[in-house]
Amino acid sequence: IKVKMSGNAAELRAFCLGALAASAVGTILYNSVLRRAPSSSSSSSSSKTCLSSAPVEGPGTSASSKNAGTGYDGPLPKLSEEYRAEQLSRNVLFFGEEGMAKIRGSTVVVVGLGGVGSHAAHLLGRSGVEKLILMDFDQVTLSSTNRHATATLRDVGTPKVAAVKKFLADCAPNCEVVTVNEMFNAESAGVLDGHGEISFVVDAIDDIPTKAQLVKACIDRKIPFLSSMGAACKADPTRLHIGDLRSATKDAIATKLRWHLKKLKVSIDDPLIRILYSSEKVTAQLAPLTEEQKANPKAFGAVDNMRIRVLPVVGTMPALMGMAISSFVLCEIGGKPFAPTAAERLGKSVRHRLHQHIKNRETALRDEIEAGVAPEGAVYGVEVDTDDVEYLMAELWRNRCLISGDRLGTQLELIKWDIKKKATLSNLVLMSAKGMKKFKEAGGKEGIDAQVRERIEARLELARRVEETS
Numbered sequence: 001i002k003v004k005m006s007g008n009a010a011e012l013r014a015f016c017l018g019a020l021a022a023s024a025v026g027t028i029l030y031n032s033v034l035r036r037a038p039s040s041s042s043s044s045s046s047s048k049t050c051l052s053s054a055p056v057e058g059p060g061t062s063a064s065s066k067n068a069g070t071g072y073d074g075p076l077p078k079l080s081e082e083y084r085a086e087q088l089s090r091n092v093l094f095f096g097e098e099g100m101a102k103i104r105g106s107t108v109v110v111v112g113l114g115g116v117g118s119h120a121a122h123l124l125g126r127s128g129v130e131k132l133i134l135m136d137f138d139q140v141t142l143s144s145t146n147r148h149a150t151a152t153l154r155d156v157g158t159p160k161v162a163a164v165k166k167f168l169a170d171c172a173p174n175c176e177v178v179t180v181n182e183m184f185n186a187e188s189a190g191v192l193d194g195h196g197e198i199s200f201v202v203d204a205i206d207d208i209p210t211k212a213q214l215v216k217a218c219i220d221r222k223i224p225f226l227s228s229m230g231a232a233c234k235a236d237p238t239r240l241h242i243g244d245l246r247s248a249t250k251d252a253i254a255t256k257l258r259w260h261l262k263k264l265k266v267s268i269d270d271p272l273i274r275i276l277y278s279s280e281k282v283t284a285q286l287a288p289l290t291e292e293q294k295a296n297p298k299a300f301g302a303v304d305n306m307r308i309r310v311l312p313v314v315g316t317m318p319a320l321m322g323m324a325i326s327s328f329v330l331c332e333i334g335g336k337p338f339a340p341t342a343a344e345r346l347g348k349s350v351r352h353r354l355h356q357h358i359k360n361r362e363t364a365l366r367d368e369i370e371a372g373v374a375p376e377g378a379v380y381g382v383e384v385d386t387d388d389v390e391y392l393m394a395e396l397w398r399n400r401c402l403i404s405g406d407r408l409g410t411q412l413e414l415i416k417w418d419i420k421k422k423a424t425l426s427n428l429v430l431m432s433a434k435g436m437k438k439f440k441e442a443g444g445k446e447g448i449d450a451q452v453r454e455r456i457e458a459r460l461e462l463a464r465r466v467e468e469t470s
Helices: 009-034 081-087 089-104 115-126 160-171 188-192 208-221 252-263 291-295 316-333 348-371 386-396 433-441 450-469
Strands: 108-111 131-135 176-180 200-203 225-228 240-243 275-278 412-416 428-432
Touching (some): 108 115, 115 131, 115 160, 115 200, 115 316, 131 188, 160 176, 188 208, 200 316, 275 316, 386 428
Parallel strands (some): 225 275
Antiparallel strands (some): 240 275
């Protein structure tokens, strides 16, 4: 083949030789690292890959499509411990060896592998979780490729769980991926029981009755979970929050979920319920039904009684929500939990007022100590500033009194939990007037209901960790 070339022939020859050399190096690295078989010192079982070479059972799946587009002739073998340690080295720097060991030994269930769930699942697999159970009844559609984390055009028509499994086989071969190509319901809830101890459940279901069933199943089994609210019709990444169901006042899914949970006799104030939601006001609406859909709606739903109207979705929002979920789950499992901000920022005047109240109470306590009328062992002193007040109100206590259940809008104060210690981050509890009355009548923390006291002290432990690292 004749090709018209311009420029210096020597330079062109050097470029071609360099490209050939780079290709050779890449081939050597691939064969020596990724395709290396386990060492002979490993047990016989270690020579098996953690992913089955059989395709996932389900509509549209075939043996010939299971590795389509990957560039490999089958699943990669497990990485040796040396290479696995290098792959996870940045995570280890963050979580420490002990925390990383907890993550690697965890089992996480992700229900719903659409935009939110696929991003959460693939990041959990990349980050060291070595057993993922993926559950979704649906298939990849052409329109869903604008937001799905792993699906390509080759995956259209195949199960969403298969698309995620195939992807993880190439980037996290040490992760065992169990796929369940079914809808979650009361009958299929056994997926939470048949895989040993479940460390965490990610709820990324977009059908609200089904979502309520999963929330109930997790609460009944006391499994920690995080439930994603709506990603559709929204685009502002600065309005994402992690909180409880009462916090999400502007989310339609949260409103409907509260109603469905009440029907199932599930308390919406259960401490296990944690949700990811957006406080952004919705400005886009569902697409109207076409004349054909109006005439025969049952012909268009994926299953009976599910929504058929199309939701506007900016692909970035499900990705951001999936990433937020995976970050929360990893930190919970890895022993570095954080207290999410689930409320608006406090005004400067409010912060100063609350801080001044703390100082006034401690001054009064000092006077009582000097007069010899203070409770035995009482200690005074203030070791927080106005920025700490904002952290305590919005992040740690989420603008809510755990004793009374009262929220921002009633009078709230930061009260010392243990009078024998100074007023510090880990010794100030947000209380309403009703909560302060109960606290005083109970004679302090020892008289508070045991479950409430346990929840309060778990939050104070988070603040103690902040103190240790600041």
